Amino acid sequence: MSIDLKAAQNFTSVLSEALPYIQKFAGCTIVVKYGGNAMIDEELKQSFARDIVLLKAVGINPVVVHGGGPQIGDLLERLNIESKFVDGMRVTTTETMDVVEMVLGGLVNKEIVSLLNQVGGKAVGMTGKDASFIQAEKLVITSSSPDLQKSEIIDIGHVGKVKSIDTSYIDLLVKSDYIPVVAPIGVDEKGQSYNINADLVAGKIAEVLNAEKLILLTNIAGLQSKEGKVLTGLSTAQVDALIADGTIYGGMLPKIGCALDAVKNSVKSAHIIDGRVAHATLLEIFSDQGVGTLITNEAI
Numbered sequence: 001m002s003i004d005l006k007a008a009q010n011f012t013s014v015l016s017e018a019l020p021y022i023q024k025f026a027g028c029t030i031v032v033k034y035g036g037n038a039m040i041d042e043e044l045k046q047s048f049a050r051d052i053v054l055l056k057a058v059g060i061n062p063v064v065v066h067g068g069g070p071q072i073g074d075l076l077e078r079l080n081i082e083s084k085f086v087d088g089m090r091v092t093t094t095e096t097m098d099v100v101e102m103v104l105g106g107l108v109n110k111e112i113v114s115l116l117n118q119v120g121g122k123a124v125g126m127t128g129k130d131a132s133f134i135q136a137e138k139l140v141i142t143s144s145s146p147d148l149q150k151s152e153i154i155d156i157g158h159v160g161k162v163k164s165i166d167t168s169y170i171d172l173l174v175k176s177d178y179i180p181v182v183a184p185i186g187v188d189e190k191g192q193s194y195n196i197n198a199d200l201v202a203g204k205i206a207e208v209l210n211a212e213k214l215i216l217l218t219n220i221a222g223l224q225s226k227e228g229k230v231l232t233g234l235s236t237a238q239v240d241a242l243i244a245d246g247t248i249y250g251g252m253l254p255k256i257g258c259a260l261d262a263v264k265n266s267v268k269s270a271h272i273i274d275g276r277v278a279h280a281t282l283l284e285i286f287s288d289q290g291v292g293t294l295i296t297n298e299a300i
């Protein structure tokens with residue numbers, strides 16, 4: 001059989017394009033928020049696992065934070081427990097929190113750990129309860145009722161926000177070449193569990209770890225202009241302007257808020273990438289073009 005020279009050349013040019021990035025990011029921490037389609041589609045799951053293990057193999061330290069909303073919804077449905085949402089957040093009663101903890105910390109977390117380990121990684125799963133590493137507090141939300149002209153506090157139960165993160169456990173794992181896989185559950189000083197948005201947890205972990213990158217795998221091609229063109233590189237000031245003029249709105253706002261906060265604090269760049277594309281993580285980190293939107297503090 002003769003060698004396909006063209007394919008071989010393509011392959012080597014791809015590898016060669018990756019070299020400066022492998023050199024630049026070796027030893028760095030990259031926090032990857034894993035969610036959406038990439039977590040459901042079999043082929044995308046495999047490609048994600050290989051990407052993460054490959055990062056580790058070339059000396060980059062990935063930390064994975066995952067979501068699991070649809071899986072929680074599925075089990076609640078099977079158990080005949082009604083799902084209620086306020087502002088896109090799941091109303092989490094004590095009964096619901098048990099299910100959240102079982103699904104996120106058990107089923108989903110261990111599936112990801114196992115996926116990574118099957119392709120040769122050394123992944124270790126945990127929730128913020130392990131070593132109490134994510135301290136949480138209750139998220140208080142208010143709604144203004146139009147007729148009363150005043151705001152009311154709405155109780156959405158065990159939904160939390162991050163109060164503080166102790167990185168010593170993650171550090172220990174990373175130093176020993178393990179890949180931490182974090183389920184977004186926090187704990188308060190009384191041992192109470194909280195369900196926390198995974199983008200938020202990923203952003204905060206990236207901040208406290210002084211990560212090089214925060215990568216958010218999404219179901220979109222990236223941030224888009226009003227005309228629908230993907231904006232491949234933006235400064236934080238440009239993102240602020242896109243929020244102010246309404247180009248970025250609705251459901252995307254909390255996600256972009258997490259990315260912005262991370263970059264405005266200590267993370268070098270945040271990437272909103274297209275998780276529907278196989279090997280999106282590798283493409284973003286090791287190619288010049290990437291597969292989505294890169295946000296940095298520098299003017300672009």
Ligand SMILES: NC(=[NH2+])NCCC[C@H](N)C(=O)O
Nearest residue numbers: 232284285287290292293294
């Ligand atoms: N969406 C983009 N414009 N990505 C460019 C990525 C460039 C480079 N691979 C990096 O990770 O820093």
